[in-house]
Amino acid sequence: MTTMNRRDALRMLGLSTLGATALAACAPDASGGGAPKGDTAAKTFGFTSWSLNEEAQKGAVQAIVDAYATAKQVKVHTASFPYNEYLNQVTLKLRGGQVSGAIQLDISWLGALAAMGKLRDLSPQAAKGGYTEVARSSGQFDGKQLGLPWTTGSIGLIANTDLLKKAGVDGLPSTVEEFEAALGKVGKLGGGVVPYAAATKAAQLKDILPWMQTFGSPLLNGEEIAVGDDASVAAVEWYKKLYDAKLIAPDVDRFDARALFAQGKAAFYDDAIIARGVVSSQAPDKTLTEKMAPLARPVLKAGDTPRALLWGHVIVVVDGEGADAAADFASFATSDTATVAGFFEKVKLPPTTTAGLADPKVAGDTFTTDWTEKITKTATPNPFWRYAGYAQIESTIAEQVQAVLVGQSSAKEALAKAAETAKGLQK
Amino acid sequence: MNARKLSDGQFAWLLMIPGLALFLAIIAYPLVAALVTGFFEQSLVRPGRAFVGLANFADVLGGDFWPVLRNTLVFTIGATLIPFVVGYALALALNAGIRGSGFLRGLFLFPWVIPGVVVSFLWLWIFNANYGVLNGVLTQAGFIETTVSWLGQPVTAMIAVIVTKTWASFPWMMVMLLAGLQTMPKELHEAASVDGAGAVRRFRSVTLPHMKGIAGIVLLLEFIWNFQHFDTIYVLTGGGPAGSTKTFAVAVYDTAFKGFDLGHATALGGLWMLLLLVLVAFYLRRETKESS
Numbered sequence: 113m114t115t116m117n118r119r120d121a122l123r124m125l126g127l128s129t130l131g132a133t134a135l136a137a138c139a140p141d142a143s144g145g146g147a148p149k150g151d152t153a154a155k156t157f158g159f160t161s162w163s164l165n166e167e168a169q170k171g172a173v174q175a176i177v178d179a180y181a182t183a184k185q186v187k188v189h190t191a192s193f194p195y196n197e198y199l200n201q202v203t204l205k206l207r208g209g210q211v212s213g214a215i216q217l218d219i220s221w222l223g224a225l226a227a228m229g230k231l232r233d234l235s236p237q238a239a240k241g242g243y244t245e246v247a248r249s250s251g252q253f254d255g256k257q258l259g260l261p262w263t264t265g266s267i268g269l270i271a272n273t274d275l276l277k278k279a280g281v282d283g284l285p286s287t288v289e290e291f292e293a294a295l296g297k298v299g300k301l302g303g304g305v306v307p308y309a310a311a312t313k314a315a316q317l318k319d320i321l322p323w324m325q326t327f328g329s330p331l332l333n334g335e336e337i338a339v340g341d342d343a344s345v346a347a348v349e350w351y352k353k354l355y356d357a358k359l360i361a362p363d364v365d366r367f368d369a370r371a372l373f374a375q376g377k378a379a380f381y382d383d384a385i386i387a388r389g390v391v392s393s394q395a396p397d398k399t400l401t402e403k404m405a406p407l408a409r410p411v412l413k414a415g416d417t418p419r420a421l422l423w424g425h426v427i428v429v430v431d432g433e434g435a436d437a438a439a440d441f442a443s444f445a446t447s448d449t450a451t452v453a454g455f456f457e458k459v460k461l462p463p464t465t466t467a468g469l470a471d472p473k474v475a476g477d478t479f480t481t482d483w484t485e486k487i488t489k490t491a492t493p494n495p496f497w498r499y500a501g502y503a504q505i506e507s508t509i510a511e512q513v514q515a516v517l518v519g520q521s522s523a524k525e526a527l528a529k530a531a532e533t534a535k536g537l538q539k
Numbered sequence: 540m541n542a543r544k545l546s547d548g549q550f551a552w553l554l555m556i557p558g559l560a561l562f563l564a565i566i567a568y569p570l571v572a573a574l575v576t577g578f579f580e581q582s583l584v585r586p587g588r589a590f591v592g593l594a595n596f597a598d599v600l601g602g603d604f605w606p607v608l609r610n611t612l613v614f615t616i617g618a619t620l621i622p623f624v625v626g627y628a629l630a631l632a633l634n635a636g637i638r639g640s641g642f643l644r645g646l647f648l649f650p651w652v653i654p655g656v657v658v659s660f661l662w663l664w665i666f667n668a669n670y671g672v673l674n675g676v677l678t679q680a681g682f683i684e685t686t687v688s689w690l691g692q693p694v695t696a697m698i699a700v701i702v703t704k705t706w707a708s709f710p711w712m713m714v715m716l717l718a719g720l721q722t723m724p725k726e727l728h729e730a731a732s733v734d735g736a737g738a739v740r741r742f743r744s745v746t747l748p749h750m751k752g753i754a755g756i757v758l759l760l761e762f763i764w765n766f767q768h769f770d771t772i773y774v775l776t777g778g779g780p781a782g783s784t785k786t787f788a789v790a791v792y793d794t795a796f797k798g799f800d801l802g803h804a805t806a807l808g809g810l811w812m813l814l815l816l817v818l819v820a821f822y823l824r825r826e827t828k829e830s831s
Binding site: 371504 | 582584598602667670690692693781782793794796798799
């Protein structure tokens with residue numbers, strides 16, 4: 113048997129120590145450096161997408177990746193994280209130089225990622241992509257085209273026309289007053305029906321922002337936070353009134369709202385255009401999608417412009433290793449007409465190019481054209497998206513609106529506090 | 540120097556070097572780097588940083604620090620004492636040698652082996668206001684007429700996270716306390732019985748003094764862990780409603796990963812660590828005392 117003397121032990125320990133020290137030296141530095149470097153014309157690149165983690169979409173997205181890889185003889189390494197953890201994961205990996213290639217982003221995240229200074233300007237690809245103006249602008253930040261628009265839509269109200277009919281509501285409400293009256297009628301149906309499955313959990317209470325705009329608040333005046341003005345206070349008081357009258361329910365986020373709507377237990381809820389696909393996959397009543405109707409958010413007085421939040425996905429490209437190939441892939445995925453029309457057919461996400469929108473598969477879809485006409489047409493981006501810490505600004509407002517809903521604070525006090533905290537987050 | 544002439548003490552130090560090196564690389568360096576970050580204005584997404592002295596600490600102390608401390612203490616005390624009482628009662632019952640105690644011990648351990656996030660999701664469905672099991676059962680039984688928003692009201696939300704953590708924690712406490720009970724000589728109870736002591740008197744005068752040491756350690760460790768606990772609260776309430784269940788762990792996470800504000804997050808984390816150090820000092824003092 114071989115025995116080890118103390119000198120051997122000393123050598124081995126010395127080597128172990130050296131190894132550990134080297135490990136420490138390789139750790140990413142605190143300054144967030146470490147951008148991926150390498151051959152930008154590489155025939156292999158990465159594609160990070162939360163859609164690859166979602167049952168309803170992963171097949172369709174993987175098909176685009178496979179089609180591109182086969183056609184261009186390249187290797188695409190895919191990665192995915194759940195939507196709710198996606199921004200954190202991508203931010204940390206990008207900061208540590210551990211992600212490269214193309215990355216799917218929600219348009220609201222573009223500001224945060226752009227602040228890291230690691231995204232490639234995709235103006236050349238955008239110029240020849242044939243994107244609509246609205247879609248193209250959703251990928252711009254600080255005058256640069258950092259993302260190619262993959263789908264552009266909006267977050268708006270959806271109604272269950274069958275429930276409305278049962279409740280005796282004729283037509284879709286167009287003013288806040290009519291909306292409230294409709295909710296009251298639906299509330300009388302009983303049986304656990306929530307008239308409006310509005311967000312009341314902090315995670316999605318940002319849905320109240322378009323209501324604040326409906327009541328006349330600009331949310332942001334130049335660089336000054338306008339939340340806390342009379343209009344936003346009136347909106348929150350109205351929301352609280354609905355909450356107290358049980359016309360909206362506690363403990364609801366987007367997922368709860370979808371579940372309630374899919375079970376025929378909610379007459380209205382807020383969602384993106386993706387709603388139809390999600391609800392149809394959950395609904396026991398397979399005809400529910402036929403009863404779903406998008407409606408313009410009711411206005412305070414007839415003639416006002418309905419408010420809606422712009423929504424969409426873009427594909428950005430990390431400068432460095434595989435960037436050329438990744439940019440070409442992003443262009444293919446978002447602007448190749450056959451690809452975007454095929455993608456729409458599978459997941460019902462509207463394309464962003466003029467040619468894609470004109471494709472019979474898209475143009476012939478009544479729900480999509482209705483949605484575009486009634487909701488997306490007047491949708492605007494959230495003004496807080498320009499700040500890297502927009503998510504915490506939204507959380508701060510949401511937390512204070514929750515304080516109003518549970519009776520801890522008045523709307524005026526709560527929103528004044530939210531505005532004060534939000535000021536410190538405008539960076 | 541002749542390596543063969545190393546003393547045992549020197550050799551012991553050599554054995555510790557790899558561990559120490561790893562400690563420095565994995566614990567000490569990130570910890571110091573994080574503490575230093577508290578003195579800078581630094582974003583997770585923007586390059587560069589600026590020295591701001593104690594400004595971050597002042598902001599944190601002038602902001603939500605005290606409500607967050609209160610929430611953390613309420614959660615920690617509740618989620619330590621309630622499972623302790625439950626675990627102690629079950630340990631006493633199992634130690635009494637009731638029929639099927641082996642099976643019951645295995646059964647009660649079940650919640651402990653389930654990952655914390657899974658436990659939290661299970662309870663999330665139980666407490667859901669609109670289609671949760673709890674509301675369903677209470678409505679069917681006629682205890683409530685309309686559903687209760689357990690996670691939507693500040694008081695019930697805090698109770699809900701404590702109940703969930705209790706469910707996950709009591710088995711560990713039960714096992715530790717049962718082990719302590721099993722080291723207790725039976726003769727002590729027999730002698731007390733002969734002297735005429737009833738069950739309550741024997742528990743007070745024999746069991747409790749014998750269990751003082753192990754109970755203290757179990758309580759202290761659980762308190763420290765709960766003081767740092769994250770997953771149950773994050774999954775169930777995310778710190779809401781209206782910040783009523785926001786503890787240090789959730790607040791640091793939100794500041795760092797929603798606001799991308801590393802300076803304020805690490806300042807809050809630094810203050811949180813200081814409080815934790817007091818608890819750890821208690822633990823170490825107790826350990827040192829017992830081993831000496």
